[in-house]
Amino acid sequence: MSVQHISLAQPFSDQKPGTSGLRKSSSQFATPDYLESFIEATLRTIPGVAGGTLVVGGDGRYGNSQAIGVICRMAAAHGLARVITTTGGILSTPAASHLIRSHGAIAGIILSASHNPGGPDGDFGVKVNGANGGPAPESITDAIYAETTRLDGYRIDMDAPPPNLSVCGEQQLGELVVQVIDGVEDYVALMQRLFDFDQIGALLRSDFPIAFDAMHAVTGPYASRLLEGLLGAPAGTVRNGIPLEDFGGGHPDPNLTYAHELASLLLDGDHYSFGAACDGDGDRNMIVGRSCFVNPSDSLAVLTANARLAPGYADGLAGVARSMPTSAATDVVAQQLGIPCYETPTGWKFFGNLLDAGRITLCGEESFGTGSNHIREKDGLWAVLFWLQILAVRKCSVAEIMAEHWNRFGRHYYSRHDYEAIPSEAAHGLYNRLKEMQPSLVGQAFAGRIIATADDFAYTDPVDGSLTTGQGLRLLLDDGSRVVLRLSGTGTQGATLRVYLESYVPASGDLHQDPQTALASLITAIDQLAEIRSRTGMGQPTVIT
Ligand code: VG1
Ligand code: CO
Numbered sequence: 001m002s003v004q005h006i007s008l009a010q011p012f013s014d015q016k017p018g019t020s021g022l023r024k025s026s027s028q029f030a031t032p033d034y035l036e037s038f039i040e041a042t043l044r045t046i047p048g049v050a051g052g053t054l055v056v057g058g059d060g061r062y063g064n065s066q067a068i069g070v071i072c073r074m075a076a077a078h079g080l081a082r083v084i085t086t087t088g089g090i091l092s093t094p095a096a097s098h099l100i101r102s103h104g105a106i107a108g109i110i111l112s113a114s115h116n117p118g119g120p121d122g123d124f125g126v127k128v129n130g131a132n133g134g135p136a137p138e139s140i141t142d143a144i145y146a147e148t149t150r151l152d153g154y155r156i157d158m159d160a161p162p163p164n165l166s167v168c169g170e171q172q173l174g175e176l177v178v179q180v181i182d183g184v185e186d187y188v189a190l191m192q193r194l195f196d197f198d199q200i201g202a203l204l205r206s207d208f209p210i211a212f213d214a215m216h217a218v219t220g221p222y223a224s225r226l227l228e229g230l231l232g233a234p235a236g237t238v239r240n241g242i243p244l245e246d247f248g249g250g251h252p253d254p255n256l257t258y259a260h261e262l263a264s265l266l267l268d269g270d271h272y273s274f275g276a277a278c279d280g281d282g283d284r285n286m287i288v289g290r291s292c293f294v295n296p297s298d299s300l301a302v303l304t305a306n307a308r309l310a311p312g313y314a315d316g317l318a319g320v321a322r323s324m325p326t327s328a329a330t331d332v333v334a335q336q337l338g339i340p341c342y343e344t345p346t347g348w349k350f351f352g353n354l355l356d357a358g359r360i361t362l363c364g365e366e367s368f369g370t371g372s373n374h375i376r377e378k379d380g381l382w383a384v385l386f387w388l389q390i391l392a393v394r395k396c397s398v399a400e401i402m403a404e405h406w407n408r409f410g411r412h413y414y415s416r417h418d419y420e421a422i423p424s425e426a427a428h429g430l431y432n433r434l435k436e437m438q439p440s441l442v443g444q445a446f447a448g449r450i451i452a453t454a455d456d457f458a459y460t461d462p463v464d465g466s467l468t469t470g471q472g473l474r475l476l477l478d479d480g481s482r483v484v485l486r487l488s489g490t491g492t493q494g495a496t497l498r499v500y501l502e503s504y505v506p507a508s509g510d511l512h513q514d515p516q517t518a519l520a521s522l523i524t525a526i527d528q529l530a531e532i533r534s535r536t537g538m539g540q541p542t543v544i545t
Contacts, residue, residue, distance in 0.1 A: 003077040007153040012037050015148040017141040019347045019489030021127035023113045026062055029124040033154070039071055039109070040154035041147035042128050043078045045140060048106035053082040055099045055129075057091025057183055058111025059218040059281040060243035061118030065089045067111045067126075069162035076176040077155040083176060086183030089165050090243060092218045092282030094371075094379035095187035097133035101375065102186060106131055112218075112281035115253035116492065119246030123492050127281075134352035134376030138468065184221050188230070191382065194312030194374060195389045197230055203392035204233045212384065213262040213277035216240045216248040222282065222381055252279050254286035254368055254380075256293065257543045263288055274391065274398060278380035283348075284368040285380040287387050289398020295515070295545070297327035297414050300364035302405055303386055304333045307362065309393045310386055312374065317361040321354050323347070324457050324472060325484045325500040326366040327412040336409070345459045345471035346486065352376050353463035366416060366500065366545075403511070410506040413518035417541035418488075419497040419532070427495035430535045431487055434473055437529075441475065447525035449477040457484075475526075480504045483526045497536065499526060516544070 015022055015038050022038055029035055043049055056071050058064040068089045075083050084103055085091070091099070093110050100108040113125035128136045128144065136144075160173045163180065171178045204210065204227070212227055214220035220241035227233045239262070240248065251258040254277035266275040266288040275288040287294040294302070304320050307313040320334050321342035334341035342360060344350035348371070351363040355373045364370040369378035370386075387398075394401065419427075438454040445451075453476040458469040472486040481503040488496035501519045505511060516523070527533055 002157065002159045003155055004158045005153050005155055006033065006036070008033055008037060008151060011149055011151045013149060015041070016145045017128070020114060020135060021125050023116065023123055023125040023490055023492055025492055026118070026120050026122055026124045029063060035067055035070055035126070036074065036154045036156065037148060037151055038126055039074050041144045041151055042109070043074065044147050045144045046107045046128070046130070048131070050079040051081045052106035053084060053103055054080055055084045055096055055103065055105045055108035057086045057089055057096055059092070060088070060090050060245065061112065061124065061247070061280065062120055062122065062245040063124045064111050065165060068165065070156075071109055072163050072173055072176065072178050073157045073160045074155065076157040076160055076173045080176055082179060084179050084181060085163065085165065086181055087165060087168060090218060090221060091183040092187070092222060093127065094283055094375055094377045094382065095183055095222070097129060097375035097377040098187055098190055100129055100131065101133040108133070110281065114281050114490065115251070115279040115284060116490070117247065117251045118280065119249075122246060129376070132352060132356055132376050134355070135347065135349035137349055137352065139466070184225055187222060188225055190374060191226060191385055194310060194382070195385045196311050196392070199392040200385065200388045201231045203388060204231050208273045208391075209271060210237055210274040210276070211239060211262060211265050211272045212237055212275070213239045213254070213259055214241045215250055215252040215254065215259065215277060215279070216242060216244040217252040217278070217280040217282070218243055219278040219282040219381055226381060226385070247280065254279050254284055255543060255545050259286055262286075263293065266290055267293060274388070276384040276387070279368070282380050283378040285370060285383040286368050287383065287398070289402070292397075292399040292402055294398065294402065295327070295414050296364065296368045296370070297322070297329050297366045297412065298402065298405070299383065300326065300362065300370055301329035301333050301409070302390070302401060303370060303383070304330050304337070304362055305405060305409070306390045310389045313361065313372070318358055319354070319360040321351055321360045321363040323350070323365040324474075325416070325486065325498070326364060327414040327502045328504070329409070329412040330364070332409045342462070345457065345468050347489070348378055350459065350461070350468070353461055357463045359463070366414070406511040407507055410504060410509070411511045413503045413505060413513065413515045415501045415515050415519055416545045417499040417501070417523070418543040419536050419538050420491065420542040421493045422495055422497060422536045422538065424495045426535050426537070427487055427497050430497065430530055430532065431473070431485065434485060434530045438473065446475065446477060446529070447481075447521040449479050449481060452476050452478045481522060483522055485530065497532070499532065499541070501526070
C-alpha cells in the first residue's frame with residue numbers, strides 16, 4: 001500500500017451539507033480533489049474510523065462507481081478495517097441504513113442527490129449516516145463542514161486498483177477488506193419480517209393490478225425482487241426498473257409533476273387499482289389509488305390508524321412524529337389512539353433521536369417520506385408494502401380507505417407549492433421581508449381568518465435538549481389553518497421556495513373538494529402578503545402537490 005498525502009492549494013469553502021448531505025452539480029464534483037476533500041473531512045470527523053466498518057453504496061447515478069473506488073482507497077489510507085459495498089454499487093438509502101445497523105458499522109456513505117436529476121449535467125451528492133443508520137445529526141455535519149474549511153490535504157492509497165463491483169466476495173486493499181454483497185437481499189428479508197407476504201401475494205394474484213415506477217433509479221432491483229419475484233405480481237408491474245446513470249433523462253422525484261406517467265395511469269385510466277413510485281435513492285414514495293391521489297401527510301395518518309394490520313406493528317405504536325410542514329392529519333389520529341405525536345424540523349435526522357429513544361414507531365414528512373423504527377431513514381418500498389398490507393386485509397379500494405379515514409377524523413386539506421430555481425436574491429429578499437413583517441402580523445386579518453401566531457419554527461430536541469432554529473416561517477390562523485414558507489436545503493440551482501398550505505375540515509364538513517379549491521383563499525392571501533408572484537417573476541409554482 002502506498003498512502004499519499006495530497007496537498008490542497010486551498011480548502012473548498014462550499015461544502016456545507018444541506019437538508020440531506022452535500023448536494024452539488026456533477027460538474028462541481030468533477031473538480032479535482034472535490035469529492036476527496038469532503039470524504040477526508042468526514043473521515044476525520046466521525047468516530048471509530050481506525051479498525052471500523054463503513055457501508056458504501058449509491059443510487060447508480062453518474063459518478064457512483066467511481067466515487068466508491070475513491071472512498072475505498074481513502075478508507076484504506078485511514079485505517080478502516082472493512083468497507084461493505086454492493087454489486088454494481090447499487091444500494092438504496094433505506095437498505096444502506098439497514099446494513100449499517102445490522103453490521104455494526106461506524107457509519108455509511110450514500111452516493112446520491114436523491115430526487116435531483118443525475119448524469120454529467122445533473123447532480124451528485126454524498127449523504128453521511130451515523131452508526132444508528134440515520135442521517136448524521138447537525139453536530140456531526142457542522143463539524144464536517146468546519147473541517148472542510150481548514151483542510152490542507154487528504155490521505156489516499158494511490159496504488160490500489162478500483163474494487164471489482166461485478167461479483168460478490170471479499171477483496172483486499174492493503175489492510176482494508178472490501179466486501180461486495182448483494183444490496184437487495186438483507187433489505188428484502190427485513191421486509192418479510194414486517195409484512196405478511198402471503199396476504200399481500202394473494203391480493204396481487206387476485207384481480208388487483210398494480211403499477212410501480214422505479215423511475216430508472218435505485219428501487220428497480222428491489223421492487224422487481226419483491227413485487228414480481230416474491231409476491232407474484234405479473235412481469236411488467238415494475239416500470240423503468242433498470243437503474244440508469246442519468247435516470248433516462250428523467251427527474252426521479254415521485255410527485256404529480258415528475259411521475260406524471262404513473263399518476264396518469266391511475267388518475268385518468270381505470271385498469272390499475274394501485275400505483276406507486278419511488279425517488280432516486282429509494283427513500284420517498286408516492287401512493288396513488290384509482291382516481292385517488294394520496295397526499296403524503298394523509299398517507300402517514302392512514303398508516304398510523306391502520307398500523308396494527310401489519311405483523312411488524314401488531315402491538316401498536318409507541319408514538320409518531322411528523323415534520324413541521326407536514327399536515328396535522330396524523331396528530332388527530334395519534335390523539336384518538338392516545339399516543340404522543342412530535343413535531344420536528346424538516347429532514348429525517350430529527351427523527352433519529354426519537355426513534356433511538358423508543359419514543360416513536362412511525363414518522364413522516366409531507367415530501368413523500370414515510371418510515372418507522374425498522375431503520376433510521378425514510379423508506380419508499382416499505383411504505384408501498386405497508387399500503388398493500390392494509391389493502392390486503394381490508395379488501396377495499398384506496399379511495400374507500402381515504403373516504404372512511406376522513407369520515408372518522410376529518411380532512412386536512414393540504415398542498416405544497418414549489419417555486420424552483422428562482423434567483424437566490426429574490427428568494428432571500430422575499431423570505432427576509434416576511435420574517436421581518438411577522439411580529440406585526442399577529443392579530444391581522446388573513447384569508448377571512450385572524451393570524452394567531454407568526455414565528456420562525458424552532459425545535460428543542462426532547463431527547464438531548466439541542467435547539468435548532470430558523471426552520472420555517474409559520475402563519476398559524478385562528479381556525480387551525482396554516483401557511484408555512486421555507487427555502488429548500490436540497491436544491492442546487494438558485495433557490496427553491498416552498499409554500500405549505502393547510503386547512504382542516506371536520507368530519508361533518510365538505511370532505512370531497514379539490515384541495516386547490518379548498519385552499520384557494522389561503523393561496524391568494526399568501527401571494528398578496530409575501531408578493532410571491534411578483535418577486536419570483538413566476539405566474540405559478542413549478543410543482544404543486
Ligand atoms: C426536501 C424535503 C424534505 C426531505 C429532504 C430530503 O428538503 O422537503 O422533507 O427530508 O428533501 O429528501 P428541502 O430542504 O429541499 O425542502 V431526500 O429524498 O433527498 O433524502
Ligand atoms: Co431521496
